[in-house]
Amino acid sequence: MVDRLKDKVCIVTGAGSRGPGIGNGRAAAIAFAREGASVVLNDRDADAAELTAIAIRDAGGSASVCIGDLTNIIDAEALTRHTVETFGRVDVLHNNIGIEGAGSVVEMTEDLWDRVMTVNVKSMALASKFAIPAMASSGGGAIVNISSISALRPRGLTPYSASKGAVIALTRAMAVDHAADGIRVNCVAPGPVYTPHVSEGMTEERRERRRQASLLGIEGTAWDIAYAAVYLASEEARYVTGVTIPVDGGVTLTSAGR
Numbered sequence: 001m002v003d004r005l006k007d008k009v010c011i012v013t014g015a016g017s018r019g020p021g022i023g024n025g026r027a028a029a030i031a032f033a034r035e036g037a038s039v040v041l042n043d044r045d046a047d048a049a050e051l052t053a054i055a056i057r058d059a060g061g062s063a064s065v066c067i068g069d070l071t072n073i074i075d076a077e078a079l080t081r082h083t084v085e086t087f088g089r090v091d092v093l094h095n096n097i098g099i100e101g102a103g104s105v106v107e108m109t110e111d112l113w114d115r116v117m118t119v120n121v122k123s124m125a126l127a128s129k130f131a132i133p134a135m136a137s138s139g140g141g142a143i144v145n146i147s148s149i150s151a152l153r154p155r156g157l158t159p160y161s162a163s164k165g166a167v168i169a170l171t172r173a174m175a176v177d178h179a180a181d182g183i184r185v186n187c188v189a190p191g192p193v194y195t196p197h198v199s200e201g202m203t204e205e206r207r208e209r210r211r212q213a214s215l216l217g218i219e220g221t222a223w224d225i226a227y228a229a230v231y232l233a234s235e236e237a238r239y240v241t242g243v244t245i246p247v248d249g250g251v252t253l254t255s256a257g258r
Contacts, residue, residue: 004035004236005035005091008092009040009088009092010038010039010094011039011042011080011090011094012025012028012094013025013079013097013123013124014042015029015039015041015042015052015096016041016052017052017195018197019196019199019200021195022223023196023197023222024096024195024222024226025052025094026052026222027221027222028226029041029063030055031227032094032229033063034059035234037092038061038062038064040065040087041063041064041065041066042068043067044067044069045067049067053065062087064083064086066079070123071123071126073126076127076129079130080127080130080131089138090138090141091138092142092144092233093143095123095124095128095144097119098120098148098163099116099119100157101157101159101163102160103156103158104158105158113159116160116162116163117166120163128143128174132178132183136181136182139182140182140183141182141183141184142185142237143174143183143184143186144188144229144232145170145186145187145188146188146229147164147165147168147171147189147244149189149190149246149251150164151165151189164189168189171185172185172242175241175242176242186241186245187243188244189245189246189247189248190220191246191247191248192220193220193247194219194220195222207219213251214251215249215251220248228245228247
């Protein structure tokens with residue numbers, strides 16, 4: 001299918017990639033553009049965002065880069081303003097920013113807890129704070145938040161799991177708060193997909209264990225997450241809001257998949 005997002009304007013946060021290749025944000029941005037959207041690419045890394053923009057433009061798509069740290073309210077407001085000034089409206093916000101946080105509540109530091117909650121939750125709240133009025137002014141839109149199956153099946157990453165659980169709760173709350181504005185808010189919970197970021201320091205043995213953890217026996221990629229996001233952002237999901245979709249090959253159904 002093509003043109004599912006034709007004439008839509010989509011913001012993708014974390015649209016670069018941590019290392020060469022295709023991470024979740026880059027995949028989503030490219031997938032949105034392939035479906036006809038004009039895409040605004042947000043990241044703190046200008047070079048990484050520009051590589052995503054080049055990939056979109058080289059394929060005939062439309063993209064604009066807006067660099068900023070979305071844990072900062074000034075940068076968050078500037079992102080929506082840039083989008084409206086560049087493309088005239090906001091139809092889709094794809095909240096993809098996130099960092100890891102390992103350990104139990106006993107092992108973690110206070111600074112780690114605060115940092116993970118700020119990056120993983122506050123950034124989504126601030127990006128939404130300004131994007132939602134812009135969406136509402138043009139008749140509505142869709143927000144897709146990226147959580148994790150760590151929120152559904154915790155495994156030794158307590159600050160991260162808690163933050164991604166908060167993303168699910170934030171999704172549900174915003175779905176209730178802004179339905180009257182014609183805004184749908186949904187969530188994708190990725191499983192152990194293989195991306196440039198997770199490839200750092202990963203042995204082939206561990207990669208194979210992750211693949212085998214899937215009930216389907218296949219390895220997930222950033223494209224699997226992007227395709228779910230395209231569906232949730234499109235009119236095909238017009239009757240879907242407040243849901244969390246695990247994209248994990250069935251990992252959350254088993255006790256495997258650490």
